Amino acid sequence: PAGGRPGELDAIVVGAGFAGLYMLHRLRGLGLRVRVFERGDGVGGTWYWNRYPGARCDVDSIDYSFSFDEDLQQEWVWTERFARQDEILRYAEHVADRFGLRADIRLGTTVTAATWDDRAGSWEVATDRGDLCRARWCIMATGALSAPKDPEFEGLESFRGVWYQTGRWPQEGVRLAGRRVGVIGTGSTGIQLITEIAPQVAHLDVFQRTPNFSVPQGNRPLDPGYQERVKTDYPRGREDARSSRNGVMRTLDFPEPGHGVRPIQSAEPAPRDDPEAMRSELERRWAFGGANIVTTAYADVIVHPDTNAVVADFVRDKIRATVHDQAVAEALLPHDHPIATKRICADSGYYATFNRDNVTLVDLRRTPIETIVPEGIRTTERTHPLDVIVFATGFDAMTGALLAMDLRGRDGVRLRECWAAGPQTYLGLAIAGFPNLFTITGPASPSVLSNVITSIEQHVDWIAGCIAHARDRGVSEVEATPEAQERWMEHVAALADGTLFPRADSWYMGANVPGKPRVMLPYVGGVGTYRDVCDEVAAASYEGFALDGRVAAAAA
Numbered sequence: 001p002a003g004g005r006p007g008e009l010d011a012i013v014v015g016a017g018f019a020g021l022y023m024l025h026r027l028r029g030l031g032l033r034v035r036v037f038e039r040g041d042g043v044g045g046t047w048y049w050n051r052y053p054g055a056r057c058d059v060d061s062i063d064y065s066f067s068f069d070e071d072l073q074q075e076w077v078w079t080e081r082f083a084r085q086d087e088i089l090r091y092a093e094h095v096a097d098r099f100g101l102r103a104d105i106r107l108g109t110t111v112t113a114a115t116w117d118d119r120a121g122s123w124e125v126a127t128d129r130g131d132l133c134r135a136r137w138c139i140m141a142t143g144a145l146s147a148p149k150d151p152e153f154e155g156l157e158s159f160r161g162v163w164y165q166t167g168r169w170p171q172e173g174v175r176l177a178g179r180r181v182g183v184i185g186t187g188s189t190g191i192q193l194i195t196e197i198a199p200q201v202a203h204l205d206v207f208q209r210t211p212n213f214s215v216p217q218g219n220r221p222l223d224p225g226y227q228e229r230v231k232t233d234y235p236r237g238r239e240d241a242r243s244s245r246n247g248v249m250r251t252l253d254f255p256e257p258g259h260g261v262r263p264i265q266s267a268e269p270a271p272r273d274d275p276e277a278m279r280s281e282l283e284r285r286w287a288f289g290g291a292n293i294v295t296t297a298y299a300d301v302i303v304h305p306d307t308n309a310v311v312a313d314f315v316r317d318k319i320r321a322t323v324h325d326q327a328v329a330e331a332l333l334p335h336d337h338p339i340a341t342k343r344i345c346a347d348s349g350y351y352a353t354f355n356r357d358n359v360t361l362v363d364l365r366r367t368p369i370e371t372i373v374p375e376g377i378r379t380t381e382r383t384h385p386l387d388v389i390v391f392a393t394g395f396d397a398m399t400g401a402l403l404a405m406d407l408r409g410r411d412g413v414r415l416r417e418c419w420a421a422g423p424q425t426y427l428g429l430a431i432a433g434f435p436n437l438f439t440i441t442g443p444a445s446p447s448v449l450s451n452v453i454t455s456i457e458q459h460v461d462w463i464a465g466c467i468a469h470a471r472d473r474g475v476s477e478v479e480a481t482p483e484a485q486e487r488w489m490e491h492v493a494a495l496a497d498g499t500l501f502p503r504a505d506s507w508y509m510g511a512n513v514p515g516k517p518r519v520m521l522p523y524v525g526g527v528g529t530y531r532d533v534c535d536e537v538a539a540a541s542y543e544g545f546a547l548d549g550r551v552a553a554a555a556a
């Protein structure tokens with residue numbers, strides 16, 4: 001049986017974002033007794049916490065939605081090409097209600113520890129509310145970008161104004177209008193927030209350490225007729241997304257002249273001998289808008305430095321052409337990393353924001369922050385008087401949330417020790433030495449390089465399939481073997497080394513958190529290829545896993 005003793009839980013799921021919600025739904029479908037613990041006072045994960053002004057998804061809303069239920073995907077109506085945070089949160093709440101999930105979710109409860117009990121063959125999970133419960137299966141749906149970096153700035157405690165973190169934005173009561181606001185951080189989050197609040201605040205100081213590449217988001221109301229066409233096409237579109245590189249459908253309203261509709265993600269390398277053709281294709285994509293449309297024009301942008309340079313130069317020219325003050329434009333130009341080796345940002349007029357009289361760019365490479373003082377932020381040049389400071393300084397990505405818990409596997413071994421030199425997983429789904437524990441969107445999976453909902457559905461389906469397999473065969477323990485894990489990690493690293501990703505100090509590389517091991521965290525092979533690998537593993541009786549100590553023979 002998959003389950004434990006009567007009255008006991010069969011599975012514990014940590015997190016009630018999209019991953020935890022769908023995992024709960026699938027496990028219930030297997031007849032399991034499940035409890036979900038969620039730190040927030042509501043469901044929705046990322047979209048529960050990131051309520052800062054301007055928060056919006058950078059994946060098309062018709063893509064960024066569940067495909068597992070036909071009625072759900074047909075009924076829900078999106079209002080914009082890229083949905084705002086509150087709309088996505090409503091969608092998550094709708095999913096929780098529609099499938100009756102709330103009864104098994106404990107909100108406002110943080111899991112502090114999970115310990116494998118070898119004798120009982122189950123996980124013991126502890127929370128900050130004093131719960132202690134057991135289940136055979138434990139699934140970490142804790143999110144890849146859910147552990148915000150805490151602001152570590154000298155003098156912050158002396159600041160007389162108020163400060164906020166974008167990833168922990170208050171539910172209400174924030175007043176920015178008419179105030180002097182400073183924003184630290186110019187990643188996707190900072191860029192959205194800055195563009196949104198600039199017209200409202202008295203003055204905005206943008207504290208930029210490293211310039212980023214941003215492209216027009218091209219957000220617009222979703223035409224109902226278009227949405228209907230996409231929904232009619234969903235069976236094909238969703239299949240497209242599942243086998244694509246980054247988990248998105250082909251875009252029906254972006255026709256290729258002479259080719260009908262084609263995937264935005266091109267499979268063709270750049271015609272480098274014809275830079276004019278390249279620029280005109282990039283122009284066409286720039287005008288259409290969307291986070292991934294410019295950087296996916298050519299399949300080799302992330303592997304070939306020359307292709308990358310053409311695309312990067314194209315975006316830099318756009319920045320120069322938009323920003324009136326050329327000294328400010330120069331300071332905004334990204335030079336330190338190849339384009340797309342950090343997550344590309346998508347904006348609704350970010351660069352033009354610097355043409356406003358009430359916006360100042362503070363270039364921290366030229367004038368670093370010295371300290372926060374009671375009246376504002378002091379750089380090596382001067383003090384910037386502020387009423388409000390917003391930290392948009394990013395996340396301890398992919399490993400932060402997992403390592404924040406005290407996770408102990410077989411023989412009491414700590415995950416923190418196992419991962420001291422960087423995370424080790426098998427398929428991003430399981431960890432050797434941690435039986436019956438699964439991670440959704442874990443390190444060494446492609447999740448953060450994809451439409452994460454596509455990845456979440458694939459992970460959850462795979463995990464549910466694995467648990468059903470164990471149940472049907474009377475298997476009580478499923479554990480990745482160290483050999484399979486090592487092979488997978490070598491493969492993930494080798495793939496990354498064939499790309500330009502290692503050249504950037506990005507959160508993909510763990511480089512945004514001081515002291516974090518520098519390794520490429522996601523799998524770069526694409527979601528379609530990854531799905532095939534996971535399916536082959538399952539079809540080969542869970543190759544690379546020990547089932548009750550027995551390892552399936554390698555497939556011929």
Ligand code: NA7
Nearest residue numbers: 145184185186187188189190209210343392393394395507
């Ligand atoms: P990011 O992309 O990690 O951006 C964080 C920004 O904050 C980035 O500009 C950092 O500059 C800056 N930062 C971080 N720490 C500091 C300090 N100490 N001083 C000055 N500036 C700092 O996080 P986001 O939340 O914007 O986006 C995360 C992902 O969420 C995004 O990629 C999408 O996938 C959704 P740095 O570049 O480190 O010099």
